[in-house]
Amino acid sequence: MGTISYTPTSVVLDPVSRVEGHLKVEVTVDQNAVTDARITGTMFRGIEKILANRTPLDAPDITQRICGVCPVSHALAASETLENAAGFTPPANARIMRNLVLGANFLQSHVLHFYVLSALDYVDGPAMPPWQPSWSGGKRLKGDTATKLVNNYVAALDIRRKCHEMGAIFGGRLPHPPTFVPGGFTTTPRKERIDLFKKYLAEVSTFIRDVYIPDVNLVGSVYSDYLKVGAGYGNLLAYGVFDQNDSGTDKLLKRGASYRGSAPVPTVDTKAITERVTYSWYASQSDNRNPTSGDTTPQFPKTDAYSWLKAPRYNSEPCEVGPLARMWVNGDYQHGISVMDRHLSRAEEASKVAAAMANWVGELNPTAPVYRQYSVPVSGSGVGLTEAPRGALGHWINISGGMTANYQIITPTCWNASPMDERKQCGPIEKALIGTPVDNINEPIEVVRVIHSFDPCLSCAVHVMRPSGEARVFTLAF
Amino acid sequence: MNLSRRDFLNLCKSSSVAAGLSAVDLIRLEELFAGTSAPTVYWLQGSGCTGCSVSFLNYIAPSAPTTAAEVLIQNVNLAFHTTVMDVSGQSAVSIVDGASKQRRGYILVVEGGVPLGFNGNACLAWSKDGKDVTFKDAVTVLASRASKIICVGSCASWGGVGAAAPNPSGIVGVQQATRKRTINIAGCPPHPDWIVWGIAKALVGSVGTLDQYGRPTRLFNRTVHDACPRREREEAHTYGQDGYCLEELGCLGPQTRAACPSTGWNNHANWCVDANSLCIGCTEPSFPASPLRGAGEREDD
Numbered sequence: 001m002g003t004i005s006y007t008p009t010s011v012v013l014d015p016v017s018r019v020e021g022h023l024k025v026e027v028t029v030d031q032n033a034v035t036d037a038r039i040t041g042t043m044f045r046g047i048e049k050i051l052a053n054r055t056p057l058d059a060p061d062i063t064q065r066i067c068g069v070c071p072v073s074h075a076l077a078a079s080e081t082l083e084n085a086a087g088f089t090p091p092a093n094a095r096i097m098r099n100l101v102l103g104a105n106f107l108q109s110h111v112l113h114f115y116v117l118s119a120l121d122y123v124d125g126p127a128m129p130p131w132q133p134s135w136s137g138g139k140r141l142k143g144d145t146a147t148k149l150v151n152n153y154v155a156a157l158d159i160r161r162k163c164h165e166m167g168a169i170f171g172g173r174l175p176h177p178p179t180f181v182p183g184g185f186t187t188t189p190r191k192e193r194i195d196l197f198k199k200y201l202a203e204v205s206t207f208i209r210d211v212y213i214p215d216v217n218l219v220g221s222v223y224s225d226y227l228k229v230g231a232g233y234g235n236l237l238a239y240g241v242f243d244q245n246d247s248g249t250d251k252l253l254k255r256g257a258s259y260r261g262s263a264p265v266p267t268v269d270t271k272a273i274t275e276r277v278t279y280s281w282y283a284s285q286s287d288n289r290n291p292t293s294g295d296t297t298p299q300f301p302k303t304d305a306y307s308w309l310k311a312p313r314y315n316s317e318p319c320e321v322g323p324l325a326r327m328w329v330n331g332d333y334q335h336g337i338s339v340m341d342r343h344l345s346r347a348e349e350a351s352k353v354a355a356a357m358a359n360w361v362g363e364l365n366p367t368a369p370v371y372r373q374y375s376v377p378v379s380g381s382g383v384g385l386t387e388a389p390r391g392a393l394g395h396w397i398n399i400s401g402g403m404t405a406n407y408q409i410i411t412p413t414c415w416n417a418s419p420m421d422e423r424k425q426c427g428p429i430e431k432a433l434i435g436t437p438v439d440n441i442n443e444p445i446e447v448v449r450v451i452h453s454f455d456p457c458l459s460c461a462v463h464v465m466r467p468s469g470e471a472r473v474f475t476l477a478f
Numbered sequence: 479m480n481l482s483r484r485d486f487l488n489l490c491k492s493s494s495v496a497a498g499l500s501a502v503d504l505i506r507l508e509e510l511f512a513g514t515s516a517p518t519v520y521w522l523q524g525s526g527c528t529g530c531s532v533s534f535l536n537y538i539a540p541s542a543p544t545t546a547a548e549v550l551i552q553n554v555n556l557a558f559h560t561t562v563m564d565v566s567g568q569s570a571v572s573i574v575d576g577a578s579k580q581r582r583g584y585i586l587v588v589e590g591g592v593p594l595g596f597n598g599n600a601c602l603a604w605s606k607d608g609k610d611v612t613f614k615d616a617v618t619v620l621a622s623r624a625s626k627i628i629c630v631g632s633c634a635s636w637g638g639v640g641a642a643a644p645n646p647s648g649i650v651g652v653q654q655a656t657r658k659r660t661i662n663i664a665g666c667p668p669h670p671d672w673i674v675w676g677i678a679k680a681l682v683g684s685v686g687t688l689d690q691y692g693r694p695t696r697l698f699n700r701t702v703h704d705a706c707p708r709r710e711r712e713e714a715h716t717y718g719q720d721g722y723c724l725e726e727l728g729c730l731g732p733q734t735r736a737a738c739p740s741t742g743w744n745n746h747a748n749w750c751v752d753a754n755s756l757c758i759g760c761t762e763p764s765f766p767a768s769p770l771r772g773a774g775e776r777e778d779d
Contacts, residue, residue, distance in 0.1 A: 013567035014605035017560045020528050022602060044593075044600045045525055046646025050639070058770045061758060065639040065666065068529020112535075120564045129518075129557045130550070133573070134564040157547050161536050165744040172753030173743035174536070175529045175667060176760075179753050181771075186717040186754040196747075371718035448566055 008035060011441050016451060018117040020069045021458025023417070027447055029438045034447065037426070037433035039417045040307055043458060051407040056082050056376050056399055059407065060180045063395065066409070067457055068175045069112070072105040072167070073388035074409075075180035077395040082182035085382025085399055086374065089246055093370045094184030096360050097170045099242050100197065101177060103357040104167030107204055108160045108174075109389035110323070110350040111212060113455045114343060115156035121449045122219050123149045135443040140222050149218070152211050159207045166200035169193050183374030189364040197361050205354045208347070216347040220340045230339040230450040232432035233425075234260045235317045236325035237415070239268055239394065241387035242356065252356050253349075253387065256329035257314060261337070264329045268314075270383060270394070273410070275310040278422040282310065287422075291396045291408040292381065307419035311427065312410050320428040321391030321415045322454060323349045339432075342453040378402050388412050390455040413457045429454055517681060518584040520574060520620060521559040524613045525601045525640050525649050526590025529667040530631040531561050537670035538745050549674055554681070571604045574620065583625030585680055591633040591640055592617055592655035595648030614655060621656040626680045628661045629653070630673055635662035635692065636763045643768070653692060661685050662692035666760035669741050672697050691763055693735070702731035702757045705739040717754055724751060728772045730759035 007030075014024035022043040028036040047066050051059055059078035064071035076098055083090060123141040125131025141149060164174040170187045171177035179186045187193075220227070240255030258264040275294065277287045281302050286295045311318070319325075320337075323346040327333035332352060333345040377399055384395040391412025398406040418427035426434075429451060438444045523531070537546040543553050550556055558573050565573075577584055590613075593600035598612030605611065621627055629652050632638035636651035653660040663676040676694065679685040685694040703709060703725075714722030725732065734757050743749045750757055759765045 011567075012605050012608070014610075015560050015566060015570055015603070017563050017566045017570055020561065022523075024602070024605065043525060043602070044596075044647055045640040045649070047640070049644060049646045050642045055769045058766070058768065061770050062639060062642075062766060065527050065529070068527040068532045068667065071527075071529065116562060125564060126551070128551070129555060130559050130563040132564065133569060135566075135569065154547050157535065158545065161538060161546075161745075164532075164536050165747045168744035168747035170748075170753075172748050172750050172755050175532050177753075178750045178755035178758060181717055181755070184718065187748070188718060188720050188754065190720075369718060371716065373716065443565075443569065 009441055011444060013444065013447065016448060018120065018448075018452060019456045019458060020067065021456075023451070023456060023458045025433075025447065025451060027433060027438075027444065029441050029444070032438055034433050034436045034438060037430040038306055039419070039427060039429050040309075044308060048407045048409060051404050054404055055402070056085070056397060056404045057182060059395075059397070059404070060182070061178070063409065064176050066411070067388075069109055069457060070105065070388040070390065070393075071175045072102045072171070072177060072180075073386055073393050074395075075177060076102055077384040077386045077393050079180045079182050079384070080386065081382045081384030081395040081397050082376070083374070083382070084384060085380045085397060086182075086377050088183070088374055090184040091369045091372060092246055092363075093189055093365060093368050095243055095246060096364050097185045097187060097189060097370065098180065099360050100357055101167045101171040101179070103242070103353050103360075104163050104171070105174065106353050106389050107208070107350055108163035108167070110346050111156050111160045111163065111207075113346065113389070114212065114216060115153045116160075117455070118343065118452045119149060119153055119219075121445060121452055122223060125150060125153070135445045137440055137443055138445050141219070145218070149215060152215055155207070155211065159204060162200055163204055166197055166204065169197050169200070181371070181374070184369070184371035186371065188370055189366050191366055194361055194364055194366070198358070201354065201357055201361065205358070208350050208354055213347050213351060216343050220344055223340060226340040226449065227336055227338045229436055229446070230342075230432040230453055231337050232320055232428050233318055234258075234337050235314075235319045235428075236264075236328050236337075237268070237314050237319035237321050237392055238326040238329040239385035239387055239392040240326075242353070252353070253326045254330050255385075257319070258325075258328055259317065264331070268385070270385070272315045273312060273394070274316075275312050275410070276421040277310055279305050279420040280307050280310050281305045286310075291394065291410055292383075292398075294396075294406070294408040309414060309418055311418040311421045312415050313421055316423070318418065318421070318425050318428050318431070319415055320454075321412045322346075323389070325391065326387060339449055339453040346455075376402050388457070390457050391415060411457070416454045417456055417458070429456070516555045517582055517625065518555050518557045518577075518580055519587055519677065520557055520577060520584060521587040521589065522603070522613075522617055522620065523560060524588060524590030524617065524634065525593050525647065526631065526633040526638070528561060528589070530589040530673070531559070533667035533670050534630070534673045535670075536744060537674050539671070543674065546670070553678060571606055574616070577620055578623060580623075583623070585677065586620050586624035586627045587630055587677065588617060588627065588634040588652045588660075589630045591637045591649035592652060593640075593647040593649045594655065595646070600647035617652060618656050621652065621658045624658070626661065627652060627656075627658055628663060628676050628680055629692070630663050630676075631668055632664050632666045632760060632765055635660070635664050638666060639766055642766050660692055661688065661694065664691070664693050664698065664761040665736065666765060668761075669738070669743065671741050672737070689735075693761070697737055698735040698761065700735065700737070702734045702736050702738055702751070703729075705737075706731055706751060707739060708751060714754070719754060724754070724756050727756055728769075729756040730762075730767070731757040734759040734762050736761040
């Protein structure tokens with residue numbers, strides 16, 4: 001090659017479309033590849049602060065409203081957190097119905113993610129708003145293949161709706177089901193409900209097998225170079241989900257962690273979870289804390305900081321969470337770590353969950369109890385570790401005087417979209433972006449492909465806030 | 479890829495439930511599109527959870543429009559909605575910049591509340607010319623020229639869950655933030671039938687009268703309790719029992735105006751009370767009450 005000199009160019013994408021919530025990304029591109037990336041969520045609500053000084057019983061209903069795409073995961077995490085604080089085990093029927101509603105929402109979310117949130121990165125949609133205008137460059141699917149995928153986009157809208165109808169049979173309604181309560185579940189598993197659920201599940205399962213998985217394989221083969229893009233660290237963390245016995249020791253998707261491709265360790269030690277704030281606008285007293293004693297003292301301006309998102313780390317490592325982490329830890333998918341591996345493992349997880357749901361619905365007992373009286377302890381603490389469709393979700397509570405004294409939530413997108421830590425290790429999505437080839441800096445579709453592969457949910461990243469460019473001291477109401 | 483509007487519409491087939499749109503409304507909608515005079519719709523998301531958009535996607539009806547896809551193709555020229563649109567960044571921002579050139583006006587749909595705290599910086603809409611544009615500023619500019627403003631959900635209507643005490647980011651509803659009259663399709667989330675009805679009615683003419691909270695009386699004229707099939711039934715004292723009235727457990731149906739008993743949820747799969755849970759009053763400005771499920775602690779019995 002000659003001696004052409006390149007000037008690194010910085011480009012800001014804000015908003016990043018087809019994610020849940022508000023996300024901004026700034027990338028530096030040099031010689032047609034990303035050399036630096038900064039991820040910033042752009043919404044702050046402070047749901048944890050709203051939970052404080054209320055009865056802990058409000059937590060399942062309130063925390064669901066963090067996210068309209070994964071409300072079931074928050075409802076489950078909050079219910080389990082309160083039950084953990086009281087040493088309470090709900091009836092088997094409740095455990096099974098929680099699994100079935102959560103499973104229905106996993107399927108809904110995975111189908112929504114591939115078709116509605118991701119497919120337009122690879123194929124042009126219909127020739128009308130909101131699918132036009134489009135970034136057409138780099139869309140390799142054309143002609144009949146493209147038409148088929150767009151047809152399936154429409155079919156997927158129908159299927160994801162039916163997933164919610166299926167979940168609502170027991171969940172009461174979706175999104176924001178009212179049926180998850182500490183103590184168990186409110187719906188009764190009547191026979192006609194079981195039969196209707198099975199009917200929906202059969203149709204959804206057929207779609208996953210005959211349409212969703214073949215479509216992901218199609219995109220994966222046409223974009224096989226994306227098996228080499230967006231690897232990131234390869235640190236994978238899963239809390240596990242879908243309890244198959246009342247003690248929770250048997251989970252369909254197991255708990256565990258894997259470092260840089262090593263053999264998974266089948267445990268997660270929550271004491272090894274800390275949140276770092278070196279590059280976040282928080283004071284040093286908030287640094288390196290476990291969520292059981294979380295602190296959020298803002299400091300702005302602050303030298304070198306660039307995000308209101310804290311940086312959760314596990315044993316000091318940034319970790320990717322999500323379907324690929326779960327399937328890897330479970331031993332179900334270990335082909336590789338990349339943009340396309342995330343899509344492929346997500347689709348295979350949908351198939352695995354749907355198959356398990358067919359077994360669980362048969363375990364419901366229409367005449368057994370669904371709920372036992374639950375009483376909030378006067379004082380104590382609890383933790384609920386579960387999974388949202390997009391990754392590991394943890395809730396922590398401290399109860400004092402029968403009321404919520406402190407509630408802490410670490411969402412999957414807090415892990416994936418976190419900023420750098422004190423060792424200058426950037427967050428998992430930032431790391432995955434580095435090295436991504438970019439053809440047209442004005443329409444960097446390659447960047448959004450990497451971001452979308454993580455299925456980020458920024459409404460969930462409740463710590464996040466970004467001030468305007470001017471130096472100004474904010475007083476956050478924590 | 480050049481699938482036409484009609485081709486795409488032909489792909490969208492399904493069945494069930496009524497949206498409450500008259501044949502006259504539908505003819506008018508079709509005329510709007512035939513004459514390419516359909517008003518543009520911009521759907522902005524503020525401080526919320528995207529649950530209202532997800533609920534909209536759950537729309538299903540026995541007669542046209544039968545699905546959310548059909549609404550998007552046939553009935554609404556939805557120019558901007560960040561969860562479904564193709565483009566990001568400047569390409570997306572230039573779409574809303576085009577609003578000021580809309581000669582026939584446009585409909586503004588807002589999901590999520592407007593944080594006034596931190597000078598509006600608790601929710602940023604997008605970046606323009608290298609600067610952050612707060613959601614407060616974005617919604618204020620777009621509201622000023624909108625022919626109608628529809629708030630989808632309780633957050634846009636009056637703040638919702640994010641505005642619950644101590645309201646950490648100072649969230650208010652769109653009407654309070656912009657001082658423009660809004661049509662409030664309340665609910666957390668609202669039923670998809672209510673959302674589609676509100677937008678379609680606004681496009682063809684009027685949603686009719688609004689109550690004191692800006693909700694169309696056509697949708698919010700009766701309390702949940704008033705139409706509840708479990709009204710007058712024996713009282714339940716615990717969760718998990720079919721057929722009982724849930725008022726003693728803290729059901730807020732008596733003071734909550736919503737059509738849930740007749741519309742059901744998710745294609746009539748179930749609804750809160752039929753699932754033996756409580757109405758938690760999600761269509762009321764007082765939502766979320768504290769405590770939310772105040773068994774035995776309310777005074778209105």
